[in-house]
Amino acid sequence: MKKILFVYVIALLPLFSIAQRSSIEEIFNKYSGQDGYTSVLITEYMFNLFAKIANESEDKEFKEITSQLKSIRILTADEPVGTKQNRSFYEEVLAALPKSLYKDLMIVKDGDEEIKFLIREEGQKISEFVMVIGGGEEAVLISLHGDIDLETISKLSNSMNIQGLEHLEKVDSLDKQ
Amino acid sequence: MKTIKTFVILLMITPLLTTQVFAKADRSFGDFYHKYAETDGFITFSIPASLVGFFVDKEEADFHDLLSQVKQIRFMIYDGEDHKPARRNAYLKELKQSIPASGYEDLMIIKDGCDEVRFKIRENRKTINELLMVITAEESFVVMSIKGSLDQKQMKKLSESIDIQKVKQSNRQ
Numbered sequence: 001m002k003k004i005l006f007v008y009v010i011a012l013l014p015l016f017s018i019a020q021r022s023s024i025e026e027i028f029n030k031y032s033g034q035d036g037y038t039s040v041l042i043t044e045y046m047f048n049l050f051a052k053i054a055n056e057s058e059d060k061e062f063k064e065i066t067s068q069l070k071s072i073r074i075l076t077a078d079e080p081v082g083t084k085q086n087r088s089f090y091e092e093v094l095a096a097l098p099k100s101l102y103k104d105l106m107i108v109k110d111g112d113e114e115i116k117f118l119i120r121e122e123g124q125k126i127s128e129f130v131m132v133i134g135g136g137e138e139a140v141l142i143s144l145h146g147d148i149d150l151e152t153i154s155k156l157s158n159s160m161n162i163q164g165l166e167h168l169e170k171v172d173s174l175d176k177q
Numbered sequence: 178m179k180t181i182k183t184f185v186i187l188l189m190i191t192p193l194l195t196t197q198v199f200a201k202a203d204r205s206f207g208d209f210y211h212k213y214a215e216t217d218g219f220i221t222f223s224i225p226a227s228l229v230g231f232f233v234d235k236e237e238a239d240f241h242d243l244l245s246q247v248k249q250i251r252f253m254i255y256d257g258e259d260h261k262p263a264r265r266n267a268y269l270k271e272l273k274q275s276i277p278a279s280g281y282e283d284l285m286i287i288k289d290g291c292d293e294v295r296f297k298i299r300e301n302r303k304t305i306n307e308l309l310m311v312i313t314a315e316e317s318f319v320v321m322s323i324k325g326s327l328d329q330k331q332m333k334k335l336s337e338s339i340d341i342q343k344v345k346q347s348n349r350q
Contacts, residue, residue: 032288033288033293036290037288039288041283041286042284043283045282045283045298
């Protein structure tokens with residue numbers, strides 16, 4: 001009996017990891033499509049395409065950054081939602097990220113507004129990078145999936161003209177651990 | 178005897194299954210396009226290869242080889258402002274079904290509330306056969322389809338340069 005149980009648990013383990021990997025996706029899917037929220041999803045396929053296309057020098061930096069990325073998800077609340085609502089979005093997102101997997105990288109507080117950077121490591125590499133902003137005028141969630149290099153992330157906002165990414169420049173000041 | 182029976186049945190079913198699959202793959206936006214081209218609420222037009230040059234920003238020098246690879250550009254604009262929600266939703270559902278999930282890869286999805294812009298691509302090995310842009314809003318949708326046999330670089334250049342304003346203007350005439 002014990003043996004069967006053991007095998008059963010082992011068989012289910014992959015399911016657990018899949019479930020946790022998609023906690024950002026769940027939040028993203030919950031809010032995208034709803035009134036007052038703007039969401040952007042850029043797929044791995046798109047990055048592969050860019051990697052193949054970008055030969056010109058202006059795209060080189062972009063190519064460097066994106067060649068290792070699997071996906072980008074950006075979720076922003078449009079209108080200046082009341083501070084309370086932002087706070088709950090912020091808290092909901094943070095609650096969905098299990099502390100065992102997502103480590104705080106940096107927390108920036110600017111009055112009421114709080115920006116949190118988290119990463120998820122797999123081995124020596126960063127597999128996911130999450131930025132959450134709430135409490136002030138904006139509510140933003142950015143999630144990058146892939147093989148991530150902190151130095152290049154801060155440059156991403158220069159190449160991609162998407163609202164919300166400018167906060168990534170703050171990462172530049174971090175020392176690599 | 179039993180195994181032979183099951184084997185024979187399986188053999189008979191397989192062609193049915195494969196034709197289903199092929200049928201689904203054949204069903205495309207093109208069918209949807211033709212079906213509703215004359216319907217109230219729909220504006221459709223297509224630009225054949227020879228005219229594509231007119232709508233493309235000619236400031237870019239290296240377009241000739243690109244244009245020669247584009248077979249067709251199609252636009253479909255549906256404005257359901259005067260239609261009942263049930264009818265609008267039915268059209269939207271049918272549109273979504275006409276673009277099968279398999280065969281098309283999502284490139285980018287942007288949502289603003291319930292409005293959505295989606296870029297999809299149909300690729301066959303290394304060439305791109307079709308680029309689809311689908312914009313859906315509450316009461317309307319717009320679909321643009323570029324067909325051809327482009328390699329990825331050409332496709333990117335082409336999609337960047339289509340001057341949508343020109344297309345709209347010529348449609349009003």
